[in-house]
Amino acid sequence: MSRSKALQYYIATRFLLAPLMLWTITTVVFLLLRATPGDPADAILGSHAPESAKAALREQLGLSLPLWQQYLNYMGSLLRLDLGSSLTSRGQGVWEVIGQYFPATVELAVCSMTIAVVVGVAMGTLSASRPGTFLDAGGRLFGIITYSLPMFWVGMVLQLVFSVQLGWFPSANRFPPNLPAPTHITGLYTIDSLLGGNLSQFFATLHHLALPSLTLGILLSGIFERIVRVNLKQTLRADYVEAARARGISENKILVSHALKNALIPVITVLGLTFASLLGGAILTEVTFSWPGLANRLYEAISLRDYPTVQGVLVFFAAIVVLASILIDILNAYVDPRIKY
């Protein structure tokens, strides 16, 4: 089979397997939620409500049906892309919840990922280019520390130092309460404020974005630092690099123009894998910084046993991760001709 045919076959297979992956995830989420203690009727009506009212509500929500029937109903709705309505904020659909909260998560995720890639690649490159030096040791230490530090702890320390003590950044939230929020166009405040031509809103947004995205970004950068360092070190030992040195090309040019390009290919793979960590980390970061994103909303829904919201948001996150990993795999397949299918 030719490479392009093999690639097409690979892409088709990946897309065909995606629904299977999503089905597995949704089933696990459905079962896990039913296995956790707590009753949504209690969460909705409160523990003081009469038992008859709770029973009527369970009936109305279909929670008194056998588990298999609840499962079939749920899967049926999912096939129609109907995620249901929030149990706690009654009258609000889960898609509405996603639409309201997701832009904040996207904004945080994009900024954090940018910081993670820039810092990680820079640290990895510096580290690999000076093997055996303190810079190399520092880079390795940075990778290990950022990989192992708890996200919420780092967030709280940054809040304490840069917000409470130094007063450089706001301690939490997405936007100052005393300014009018940017007019909703995309839901991304940075973009909306620029589209609206309001620079004070733009800088206020960046000001609020700084600490949460630094927390998440720096902690994720360790992954990139390690992968870049290892790959760049191997690449710098390759024959073509030696040949370039023999031709008298400067070390900086070899590093930037030749070695780094090749060493960055695995970063694309890691980018896909890190996407899931990013969304996981977003929950802790959003809660730590009162960031009004979807991950924070998910945390609230879990504590309130809001089944439809938890299921809907998790399926949505899962779909994004699955889609992102497929796209990354396809991108990888295109940029790295050595990959076989």
Place this chain on the structure above:
Amino acid sequence: MMNWFPVSQWRKFTKYLSLFSVCLFLVISCTSRPQTTASTTATAGDGRVTVGTTQKPRTLDPADAYELASLGLVYNMSDRLYAYPPGTTEVKPQLATALPKVSADGLTYTIPLRQGVVFHDDTSFNAKAMEFSLERFLKNGGKPSFLLTDVVDSVKATGDYELTIKLKKQFAAFPSLLAFSGTCAVSPKAYELGAGKFKPNIFVGTGPYKLVSFGPDSLKFDVFDKYWGEKPVNKGINLQIQSSPANLYNAFRTNSIDVAYLSLQPDQIRSLDDSAKKGDWQSISAQGSVTSYMVLNRNQKPLDKLEVRQAIASMLDRPLINQRVLYDQATALYSMIPTTFNVALPVFKDKYGDGNVDKAKQLLTTAGFSKANPAKVEIWYPSSSPTRAGAAQTLKAYATQKMDGILEFDVKVVDGATFFKDITKGTYPAAMLDWYPDFLDPDNYVQPFLSCSKGSEAKGCEDGGSQSQGSFYYSDRMNQLIDQQRKEQNPEARKKIFADIQTIFANDVPYIPLWQNKDYVFAQKGVNGVQLDPTQNLIYRTIKK
């Protein structure tokens, strides 16, 4: 490979850089700077006040709002038929023009209504609109609907500005129930009648503020310029929601918010209160209406023995708990009815005192317990409360230290959802809980705890108030007294009934009252008029900066 910088110099450089960074970090972290000014301060001089809270409203629909977060906002945007003026527990007319006229049988309440009131959407308020609002509260099946469905038979507009409410049974505290924020007037044009038909993201009422925006972490309220009553002294309110007490604490300290209210931890309150005494900001405290108590399940051993329950009540030292766990931010409570009401009697203080370990030992010995055969009691609490955790651990340590091994406590924690589901099944022998009143009347501190609709002295309560609270207490006499006080319209006669209820309660010990909260609000310098109403709501309209 080219070496840009000799290794020895790198080593020196890195050493000094690391040392400098560590020193800088430590200095910055440890420096006491109680009031720094972030570039986005709340003091923007536009006449609007920024309030910070951790209480995120689940809904703004008054027919479904039952939590403090939602009710506090509904309270500020709405008017009810009756309301509590700040500092009192006496209801006064708000949308009504007088207290209700009650029929001779105590079942029909006729209420005259205010004229010239308009809703935020310019719809006129009248008896039909009030009928719609109460019908909606009753029929849409929201979280607090049981408050009215249990007592109200029908609501009718019997004139343009007259409302008649018929009750299923007599209920002397009914006007207090009509002061509940959820029973406010809402525009018939903006809302629908029907089970489950809620609008969580809007509010259209008659109150001094109207909702401008409801975002995921902030809400904005503007002054309603057609408000019939006294206008707010500020230009509007920005409410900023924090996801944790730590963030609220930091937001206040960095001047990002003007007012911080609900919910800070006791140690944060102590820290802010200390700084307030130095003049960094203002601390405003008021006696709250939330009570904390311990449930004792009479269907579990050894709590089935009256002497054991009485022994725990005797050995408990409320001032110690208040000092150690709550940093004196509460008031010791000696009855289920808080001191806010003039019917409250310190029955537990009179009968058992505090830290009365000799009496406790004597009672336990009478019940057949000894050092060799100690009374072992498990104390459970829902995991969300560090205060309850501290109180339970203090109680355990106190018993270990003072009770000579005759009484042993085992403290256990469980997640809130499981706890509230299982407590009605009698799973927990003893538990620590808080009570947030639905309406301000002593009845609301008695009936949900001590009444029982089905049960016997032998089996305990099988269905009703005490079963749902996990004590399974049953007393025919208590049920009769609760019914009597609900029917009694004469305040003095009602007070006597409450005295009898409290005396029986102190003797039977199905619960042990622990403390009554104090509410703390912190406001920046230059912010005036910060007040709380007796139902824990922060009154927005009086805040000025």
